[in-house]
Amino acid sequence: MNRVLALLVAGWLLCASMPLFAAEPHVALVKSVSGRVTVMQGGTSREVASGAQLQVADRIVTAPGATAAIVFTDGTMLTLGGGADVQVRDYAFQPKAGKYGFSLYMSKGAAIYESGKIGKMAPETVKVETPKATVGVRGTRFLVEAG
Numbered sequence: 737m738n739r740v741l742a743l744l745v746a747g748w749l750l751c752a753s754m755p756l757f758a759a760e761p762h763v764a765l766v767k768s769v770s771g772r773v774t775v776m777q778g779g780t781s782r783e784v785a786s787g788a789q790l791q792v793a794d795r796i797v798t799a800p801g802a803t804a805a806i807v808f809t810d811g812t813m814l815t816l817g818g819g820a821d822v823q824v825r826d827y828a829f830q831p832k833a834g835k836y837g838f839s840l841y842m843s844k845g846a847a848i849y850e851s852g853k854i855g856k857m858a859p860e861t862v863k864v865e866t867p868k869a870t871v872g873v874r875g876t877r878f879l880v881e882a883g
Contacts, residue, residue: 762789763827764808771802771818795823798845811852812838820845821883825865829854838862844883851876 766773766788775784776795790796790806798804801818808814810829816822826839836858840849842865855862855876866882 762791762809763824763829764790764806764814766790766804767807768805769803772799773797773802773804773816790824792824792827795821797821808838808852808854810838810854812854813848813850813852814840815848817846820847822847828861831857836861839865841865842880842882843867846879846881848879849877 766784766786768786769784773784774781774797775788775790776797777791777793784796784804796804796806796816798816798818798820803818804816804820806814806816808827808829814822821843822845823841823843824839825841826837828835828837830836831853836854838854838861840863849864851859851862864880866880868882
């Protein structure tokens with residue numbers, strides 16, 4: 737009986753500590769997908785659909801002819817065209833703490849970027865990089881092409 741009680745207590749303690757092992761909160765949602773879109777996250781690759789959550793360090797790859805519309809938690813929108821390869825390098829949106837940051841690296845493809853709250857509140861923290869250029873964003877909408 738003591739052994740069963742000890743196992744129950746150990747199980748309860750394990751369940752109670754689960755929030756400590758929760759994954760980082762998401763920074764964006766994939767709103768729509770057309771064609772094959774994959775996300776490389778923590779060494780694994782998976783095909784994504786509408787509603788998928790993205791985190792810092794995720795790499796999003798669209799197949800030729802595919803598209804993906806992504807909305808970040810501050811309202812920033814990123815629409816990827818076919819053959820795009822983008823990595824979310826940094827993202828911070830904590831207005832109460834005054835912490836802002838948005839950094840993407842686009843190694844190839846094309847995307848439309850539209851500023852959200854970070855681009856309006858702290859435009860100096862927004863950066864979109866390609867192999868040949870870095871764009872400092874000042875609260876606007878633009879098309880970026882790489883590779």
